[in-house]
Amino acid sequence: MPEIPDLEAIRGFLNERLPGVTINEAEYRIPVVFRTTRSDFVSTLTGVEFGRTERQGKFLIFNLSSGHALVINAMLTGRFQYVTPDAKRHAKTCMALALSNGRELRYVDQRLMGKIYVVPGDRLGDVPQFAEMGPDALGVSEEEFNERIMKFRGQIKNMLVNHKFLAGIGNAYADEILFAARLHPYRRRTQLDGDDIARLYAAIGKTFAWATPLVAEQMQDELNYEERRDFLKIHRRGGEQCPVCGTRISEITAGQRITNFCRTCQPS
Numbered sequence: 001m002p003e004i005p006d007l008e009a010i011r012g013f014l015n016e017r018l019p020g021v022t023i024n025e026a027e028y029r030i031p032v033v034f035r036t037t038r039s040d041f042v043s044t045l046t047g048v049e050f051g052r053t054e055r056q057g058k059f060l061i062f063n064l065s066s067g068h069a070l071v072i073n074a075m076l077t078g079r080f081q082y083v084t085p086d087a088k089r090h091a092k093t094c095m096a097l098a099l100s101n102g103r104e105l106r107y108v109d110q111r112l113m114g115k116i117y118v119v120p121g122d123r124l125g126d127v128p129q130f131a132e133m134g135p136d137a138l139g140v141s142e143e144e145f146n147e148r149i150m151k152f153r154g155q156i157k158n159m160l161v162n163h164k165f166l167a168g169i170g171n172a173y174a175d176e177i178l179f180a181a182r183l184h185p186y187r188r189r190t191q192l193d194g195d196d197i198a199r200l201y202a203a204i205g206k207t208f209a210w211a212t213p214l215v216a217e218q219m220q221d222e223l224n225y226e227e228r229r230d231f232l233k234i235h236r237r238g239g240e241q242c243p244v245c246g247t248r249i250s251e252i253t254a255g256q257r258i259t260n261f262c263r264t265c266q267p268s
């Protein structure tokens with residue numbers, strides 16, 4: 001699932017290339033992912049220019065010169081491609097935008113769980129989940145973080161992946177953040193002291209700053225991106241040695257969600 005480092009790397013890639021580029025043709029290929037009709041999608045996007053691409057939580061927001069925004073939540077398996085039109089199309093290519101610079105921007109989604117919206121730029125709140133999202137985990141101030149965290153009482157990993165607390169953190173980076181903060185994922189917020197909370201806040205910013213350039217490096221010229229995460233220190237490394245202390249990394253699976261942590265570095 002794309003999380004903040006993935007989406008920030010994609011956003012950076014697109015902002016170097018898309019602003020000022022015109023959409024010559026907009027293809028609506030697999031209807032199930034669209035939350036707009038084919039005719040609205042085609043008529044709103046055709047002939048307009050891209051502005052800057054922004055992000056809020058797990059949503060990418062493509063601003064358009066018409067004043068509309070193309071909003072995409074890639075969910076579990078959504079991927080973007082920035083290729084020449086002759087590049088072979090993946091069967092699950094949901095959307096293809098032919099661009100005035102000779103490239104094609106595609107959205108491919110193996111499990112078709114992502115969602116594509118087109119809304120007026122000042123009506124982002126109409127997109128489901130938008131209104132209930134907490135502040136973005138990348139931009140939240142320490143003051144706001146400290147204030148919000150007091151409203152949550154459960155286990156801290158559950159809290160980190162809850163978009164109502166903070167938007168943009170998923171299962172993989174929650175593990176990395178907790179490892180960086182030396183906090184056990186199943187500790188409750190009510191068991192954290194001021195020091196723990198300060199380390200947790202710092203670990204969020206540090207983890208994203210470390211991971212985003214590593215993700216960006218893998219994208220190359222075509223936004224080819226397989227969600228490689230071989231640089232992660234703890235997530236999906238169950239059974240390997242902790243890179244800090246050498247203890248065998250623990251792995252617990254609950255509700256299809258894998259949690260990895262080090263019992264020595266992250267004591268309960």
Ligand SMILES: [Zn+2]
Nearest residue numbers: 242245262265
């Ligand atoms: Zn360790």
